[in-house]
Amino acid sequence: MWTRWNDVDRMFNAMDLLQHRLNRMYGDYGRWPGSAADWNVEQSTPRTNLYDAGDHLTMKIEVPGMLKEDLNLKLQGNYLEVRGTRKSDTPEGYSSHRVERGAASFTRSFTLPSDIDSAKVEAKLTNGLLTLTLPKQEAAKPKQIEIS
Amino acid sequence: MNKRAEVATREESSLERNHDTPRIAPLVDIYENNDEILLHVDMPGVDKKDIAVNIDNGKLFLSGIRRIESIGSAQWEEFGDLEYMRTFSVPQTIDSAKVNAELKDGVLRLHLPKSEAAKPRQIEIKSD
Incomplete structure (x- = not known):
């Protein structure tokens, strides 16, 4: 039924929730210098x-x-x-642990x-x-x- | 009992939903030398007063809220209001009283000095 917009809304909420969970789970996984921090299009x-x-x-x-x-x-x-x-704003004399912002x-x-x-x-x-x-x-x- | 009833009801009443500001992990560089750990965090559009840095129990919480003021009608919008948020584990050897941060050109630079006891020490070899 088209009047039930909050059903659709709820469905999207569930998808957002899933995306958040995945982001949290894989937050550090497969992070590559310069890659986007999120599951979004790079x-x-x-x-x-x-x-x-x-x-x-x-x-x-x-x-x-x-x-x-x-x-x-x-x-x-x-x-x-x-x-x-x-x-690059890498400071002199520092060793780098993580570089995402190249x-x-x-x-x-x-x-x-x-x-x-x-x-x-x-x-x-x-x-x-x-x-x-x-x-x-x-x-x-x-x-x-x-x-x- | 009351709570269960709330869960069971459909959210029919809330026709107007307020969308939460999305939370995004900012891009971060982490550097270290003998004296300190240095973090560079990209936070474009965030004002100095909207940034919070907390160190508690070995965790470093970074948060920066961005509000974009719009003038007129939007033709396209690829970014908007959001909260940059990221948490790190920091070693207990950080002297949290001396942590300092500066914001310049949308980049937050966070200096986490190591406490004296944690700094590497050159050991001299004595000859007789």
């Missing part, structure tokens, strides 16, 4: 979020351990390319839903999270239409 590029606030877009990118010198942004019309390199580089490109005014783009890096504020071009901005 990702070699950083995760991103994109929000549309009407007159501008906001993109958030996870870049832990990267400095602003390590990141490179390129924008053309509605095409955005993000490049980054993470250097050095890596990535390139990720996006086709944004509207053209961007590239002169007004702002990028901010806080706590390993890159936030891009991408103002839309005039033509792409939403307009209020008066009813006469």
Whole structure:
């Protein structure tokens, strides 16, 4: 019966529970440098979020351990390319017991839903999270239409 | 008795479910030298005040809660609010009073100094 949505919900809950149990059981098993910590699809590029606030877009990118010198942004019309390199931060004179966070580089490109005014783009890096504020071009901005 | 009744009822009443923030194990590097054990933990987007580090009974608990503020409607979302959580066994030789942590660029660096008694000592060979 379609009205019983919480049956479906409960079923998914059970699956989540199973996944959690497995994660706990195999938490340390088969961990390889650079492999994802979870039973999720492995990702070699950083995760991103994109929000549309009407007159501008906001993109958030996870870049832990990267400095602003390590990141490179390129924008053309509605095409955005993000490049980054993470250097290894192994300290001198230490022996390593476990290395999951190794050095890596990535390139990720996006086709944004509207053209961007590239002169007004702002990028901010806080706590390993890159936030891009991408103002839309005039033509792409939403307009209020008066009813006469 | 009351509890059993609760278990038996269907969760019909809870139409609105609040989803718990997912708990994810962060990626960790562990280094050691003669003086300390050093942990590097990836916690992108976590604020300093939302990180908790506890050492209790030979266990080290790490927790960091991330809240993502969204502006406008989401076009796509590959990450969101979560709790980074991981537990380690630490040797009793760690001087828990001197543990210190720093957060920079989304990476938590945790210094666990070894107590004096546990540090390796060079033994001199005396000649007569």
